Amino acid sequence: LAAKRELRPKRETLGHIAKIVLGEKKLDVDPSKIDEEWEKNPEKVINYCLKDAELALRILERIAVVEKAMDMATVSKLPLDDVLNGRTSTLIDSILIREADRKRIGVPCTKHVYGGERIIGGYxxxxxxxxxxxxxxxxxxxxxxxxxxxxxxxxxxxxxxxxxxxxxxxxxxxxxxxxxxxxxxxxxxxxxxxxxxxxxxxxxxxxxxxxxxxxxxxxxxxxxxxxxxxxxxxxxxxxxxxxxxxxxxxxxxxxxxxxxxxxxxxxxxxxxxxxxxxxxxxxxxxxxxxxxxxxxxxxxxxxxxxxxxxxxxxxxxxxxxxxxxxxxxxxxxxxxxxGYETRRTDAFDLQTETLTTIFDLVLNDKIDEAIKFSRQVITDIQNGKIPVEKLTISRTVRDESDYKMPSTQAGVQASKKLMKMGYDFVPGMKVSWIVTNSRVTPQTVEPYIDGREFNHAPDMGYYAERIALSVSRVTDVFGVDEKNLLTGTTQKTLFGAFEPKQGKKKKKPEKKELKITDFM
Structure with a gap:
């Protein structure tokens, strides 16, 4: 839970977090056959459990969860447990109520619920x-x-x-x-x-x-x-x-x-x-x-x-x-x-990597290379040349009763299959899966587990369309939309090739000196 809050990882398994934080792998024991493994090789199971405990502790030490919570406890004047498990309002209450008491100001005993108009946010x-x-x-x-x-x-x-x-x-x-x-x-x-x-x-x-x-x-x-x-x-x-x-x-x-x-x-x-x-x-x-x-x-x-x-x-x-x-x-x-998918924890790795490369090319004024790279990635997907682990989708899955139509939820489907395979599932945890058929309703997905062979065929058409949609938000400005990326054609205007939109021309500033008091 601490690593989840601190890192917001795409996948919340110990194996995945250990890999991104420590660069290490956990030992492999099939949980659905743990009793059989113990009978055959108890030393292997013992080492597996010890390694898991060691990795969990070292991850906590590396991301300094306890140290950061201690700092917050010092400032908010609260016990460490309240900081780790409490809400933000608890921290604010601790400071505000103490000061209100010193100033002899009354404090409401119950929380006030406001159901009126929404507050307008920032500009x-x-x-x-x-x-x-x-x-x-x-x-x-x-x-x-x-x-x-x-x-x-x-x-x-x-x-x-x-x-x-x-x-x-x-x-x-x-x-x-x-x-x-x-x-x-x-x-x-x-x-x-x-x-x-x-x-x-x-x-x-x-x-x-x-x-x-x-x-x-x-x-x-x-x-x-x-x-x-x-x-x-x-x-x-x-x-x-x-x-x-x-x-x-x-x-x-x-x-x-x-x-x-x-x-x-x-x-x-x-x-x-x-x-x-x-x-x-x-x-x-x-x-x-x-x-x-x-x-x-x-x-x-x-x-x-x-x-x-x-x-x-x-x-x-x-x-x-x-x-x-x-x-x-x-x-x-x-x-x-x-705002783009590279910042989202539910983006699959290929999506993140492709966008990151395209961003780098665009920001270095290599527009043609960015479009060429986009098309090549989509072609590689369509031809099945992408490693399956780069197609993994991970999302938080709630309890089945929290959904109006749980049977339509890919996460619910994946969590059920995960439990059938002998793995634990707790509502609120992230579940990873790969789409194998998007042409049916609901789409068919299969759970993905780090370190285990995936024995199903991904729906490459689905992933090609997902990449094209994400990438086209960038390339469309330069005349190449989602359809063009999937088909390999280039958009034209009535007057010829599409010219990329550029920022406005800069104007020399006037010499008038302004201060903050001019608009306060």
Whole structure:
């Protein structure tokens, strides 16, 4: 369970997790024949059990589950067991209720359930499909906690006569008259985190550095969790006016920054909640970094900090919100992927590997190679040249009674077959399978078990179509849709070959200097 929460692996078997974390394999004993194995070779079964226990312990040590939980326990002032097994609201309660008690503020004994209108989330700027170059990414540091502090947002300050008016119309008393309980807690946590980070910088001992780094990260996680529980429908202090005001202030801030940048002639490519992507007027790293630093300084003042997060040499999206890729070249080289199947735990390995290669080619302006590679992978699938383990689909399977039509669920079908083979199944665990016939309803699937031979024929047509659908979200921007990938043809327009869509041309920024106070 700890590894499941920490790693979110595609497959949750000990063998698979041991392979990705430790690079090791578990010993092979067929659980359906464990009694026979014991009769024939008890030493083999003993070693099998010992190896399983050893691998489980070493995985926990490697991913540092207990250490991270201890850091969170220190910050939230809770026992380790409560952190490992409790909800986020339990951690928030521990801090908030203690402070409320000190301030003699009443706390509801039961959780409040809100069933009214939904809180509107953060602002997401529309994005045009295409390939862009030299993109600067800015991020508001601790946006929601900063908004709560600066606007004194709290259930203790919510008042129809308050002088602070949120974009939703809700009013809050200013901190000069009454400092809110929630802003006070967040301010203390911010100061505590700064102190811990200072101690981390001052020490040279590796153990202390690791300890302080874990502690400051735990504080950061807890601070950002406050908004989540206050905006939920089950927390004892839930109030839609509070959650709605926080996101409304955030939307207003981000929109104002976008408008100011646009007035300077800076092309804003995308924005999501607390981050902004805009095009540099320069086509080299050195000048782009200098330009990004100046923008960050101008839009940061007081408690509002617009951090210069990264530079993307190339950035691509097929035009859907929260779906994009980027080639990071500063402050370190890496690939940024959001929203595509490579980020999903239920994507099969071939899907992830194919998309990752295509992303790399596209971000390096090798469009023709990306399309050629896509078609080759699909051809290899159709010709049965793909290793079966790369076609494994894994999903969490609930209890059969939780489904309206369990007989139509591939996961339920696979779990039943898994149990017939002598393997344990517990509702809530991930089950792996391979589709063998998608032309019937429900489709036929067979369980896949790491380290065991798969004696069925995969439905290669199904997998070719799945890959074509995923890949076409990228290639369609360059004139090659799903059908073209499967048939090998190229899309044409009335006037000839399709020309790929490109990012907008960059405009030189005007010299007007802007500050955060311009839009506060």
């Amino acid at each position: 997401v700027h529309s994005i045009q499909p295409g390939l862009y170059h030299w993109i600067i990414v800015m991020d508001f540091k601790s946006m929601y906690p900063s908004i709560i502090i600066s606007n004194n947002i709290c259930f203790t300050t919510l008042n129809p006569d308050g002088e602070i008016v949120s974009p939703t119309g809700a009013r809050f008393i200013g901190k000069e008259k009454r400092k809110g309980l929630l802003p006070g807690i967040l301010e203390s946590l911010m100061n505590e985190r700064d102190d811990v980070k200072k101690k981390m910088r001052e020490t040279t001992e590796p153990e202390k550095i690791n300890y302080y780094n874990g502690l400051q990260n735990a504080i950061k996680i807890l601070m950002n969790a406050f908004y989540g529980v206050f905006a939920s429908e089950f927390y004892r202090f839930t109030n839609p006016k509070i959650g709605g005001s926080i996101t409304a202030f955030a939307r207003e801030n981000i929109k104002n920054v976008i408008n100011m940048l646009s007035k300077e002639g800076i092309s804003v490519i995308y924005s999501d909640t607390d981050s902004i992507f805009f095009q540099s007027p320069y086509e080299n790293l050195k000048e782009t970094v200098i330009f990004g630093g100046k923008i960050s300084e101008r839009f940061s003042e007081g408690g509002t900090i617009l951090e210069f997060e990264k530079v993307l040499k190339a950035f691509f999206s097929h035009g859907k919100k929260k779906r994009y890729i980027g080639k990071i070249v500063w402050p370190k080289e890496d690939m940024l992927v959001r």
